[in-house]
Amino acid sequence: MARLLTSGTVLVLGGARSGKSAFAEKLVLESGLQPLYVATAQVWDDEMRTRVEAHRKRRQTQWQTMEEPLELPKLLKREARQGRAILVDCLTLWVTNLMLAEANISDRFASLCAALHGCEGLVVLVSNEVGQGIVPDNKMARDFRDHAGRLHQDVAALADQVHFIAAGLPLTLKG
Amino acid sequence: MARLLTSGTVLVLGGARSGKSAFAEKLVLESGLQPLYVATAQVWDDEMRTRVEAHRKRRQTQWQTMEEPLELPKLLKREARQGRAILVDCLTLWVTNLMLAEANISDRFASLCAALHGCEGLVVLVSNEVGQGIVPDNKMARDFRDHAGRLHQDVAALADQVHFIAAGLPLTLKG
Amino acid sequence: MARLLTSGTVLVLGGARSGKSAFAEKLVLESGLQPLYVATAQVWDDEMRTRVEAHRKRRQTQWQTMEEPLELPKLLKREARQGRAILVDCLTLWVTNLMLAEANISDRFASLCAALHGCEGLVVLVSNEVGQGIVPDNKMARDFRDHAGRLHQDVAALADQVHFIAAGLPLTLKG
Numbered sequence: 001m002a003r004l005l006t007s008g009t010v011l012v013l014g015g016a017r018s019g020k021s022a023f024a025e026k027l028v029l030e031s032g033l034q035p036l037y038v039a040t041a042q043v044w045d046d047e048m049r050t051r052v053e054a055h056r057k058r059r060q061t062q063w064q065t066m067e068e069p070l071e072l073p074k075l076l077k078r079e080a081r082q083g084r085a086i087l088v089d090c091l092t093l094w095v096t097n098l099m100l101a102e103a104n105i106s107d108r109f110a111s112l113c114a115a116l117h118g119c120e121g122l123v124v125l126v127s128n129e130v131g132q133g134i135v136p137d138n139k140m141a142r143d144f145r146d147h148a149g150r151l152h153q154d155v156a157a158l159a160d161q162v163h164f165i166a167a168g169l170p171l172t173l174k175g
Numbered sequence: 176m177a178r179l180l181t182s183g184t185v186l187v188l189g190g191a192r193s194g195k196s197a198f199a200e201k202l203v204l205e206s207g208l209q210p211l212y213v214a215t216a217q218v219w220d221d222e223m224r225t226r227v228e229a230h231r232k233r234r235q236t237q238w239q240t241m242e243e244p245l246e247l248p249k250l251l252k253r254e255a256r257q258g259r260a261i262l263v264d265c266l267t268l269w270v271t272n273l274m275l276a277e278a279n280i281s282d283r284f285a286s287l288c289a290a291l292h293g294c295e296g297l298v299v300l301v302s303n304e305v306g307q308g309i310v311p312d313n314k315m316a317r318d319f320r321d322h323a324g325r326l327h328q329d330v331a332a333l334a335d336q337v338h339f340i341a342a343g344l345p346l347t348l349k350g
Numbered sequence: 351m352a353r354l355l356t357s358g359t360v361l362v363l364g365g366a367r368s369g370k371s372a373f374a375e376k377l378v379l380e381s382g383l384q385p386l387y388v389a390t391a392q393v394w395d396d397e398m399r400t401r402v403e404a405h406r407k408r409r410q411t412q413w414q415t416m417e418e419p420l421e422l423p424k425l426l427k428r429e430a431r432q433g434r435a436i437l438v439d440c441l442t443l444w445v446t447n448l449m450l451a452e453a454n455i456s457d458r459f460a461s462l463c464a465a466l467h468g469c470e471g472l473v474v475l476v477s478n479e480v481g482q483g484i485v486p487d488n489k490m491a492r493d494f495r496d497h498a499g500r501l502h503q504d505v506a507a508l509a510d511q512v513h514f515i516a517a518g519l520p521l522t523l524k525g
Contacts, residue, residue, distance in 0.1 A: 341523060
């Protein structure tokens, strides 16, 4: 298991169904801090609803929950504080939401990094590794892959810990 | 190279053409146990036939071979024994076969884990990492990715060793 | 950071936007050797032009630059020498170019490995991990994935160092 943090930034990367959310939740619960779950998911359809429900069931009632598809930097500035652990699940959905909203991606990434730099307490960010398959056919998917990859690099550069999860097992890249 | 086992469960994960089968075969041969190769592949077309033949050629004549597309838990219960090393190649094809047969996936995964728990001798399971690309367009591929990811987590949790192979080189996640 | 080399072969693998090129450039610059950048990219369209320009801007003026879409083994034989560090960016585009040119893939891979075996000075090769997503629908993409995977295994087997980059952070597989 990872070295326990009670403040700072942790990035948890992994493929689909790699166990990254469960790992991140464990990090937060073991910190002993007051847990806040921030969902970036926008529920479009039944498939998404099922996924969100499965995540919700696993978390225990001690979690406070917020939904924030777009204004993640503002939320962190407002909510992060000593004694609290915020779990953001997940950055890749945030990137998707920014693209759909035609937001200025570079500006938003800079805002997120600035917010993380200024945060008190612990912030654990979950994100999907999406760049290790074949180059996608359509430009939007390629752009998404590029944005996600750049965000991972930006966040990893300032993070105190970076973990890559495969088959539920962590590989520590930093920290 | 990995620490040598003569009993227990080993999971060997990796991308396409990562060298995972060759690594798993080496583990089995170095164990000194009697090797049994279990293919889950169902040969549909010439492309598949070519792949199966390439694998077959690399293995030496000392291997016993069985084909079992669906009833993997039963096969393990029947065939696993002290002094024997079983190589299952691969779990992702088994998942595909279960989906095509409209089997109850959760039940089958539970049966496999129960069988592995009860096994004597060595069982080495090869599987494809398929969850680190862009989210696939079609639901069946997303379901497949989810099933494969969940199975990897289940098997990794009970395995004695888990290795991730890239460019023919192992990264030990557990053991 | 990786142990510093002034001669030999280094393979730098990673997904899209993983930071692999920046990592490879750093390795070359920190070697203190005279840097030569070899681009395998063939510029087809504006999207590619933008990517190439972004890479070019990041590199400093001290770099010499060559473009070689196909005859990589010949270039290495001709240009590699003591005191020089060659950065090849990237092998996956070279594989694509070979496939489009209907070259004999196995022969070319053997030539590359022979050239690398004979090289003086440092050669750092960047390549994309493309085999960890869902099996692609079309045969050409599956063939490409197979070729790339086999090349990675071949080069990794003879390399002095192999690094896997995720979120800008290196994981050393060898060396």
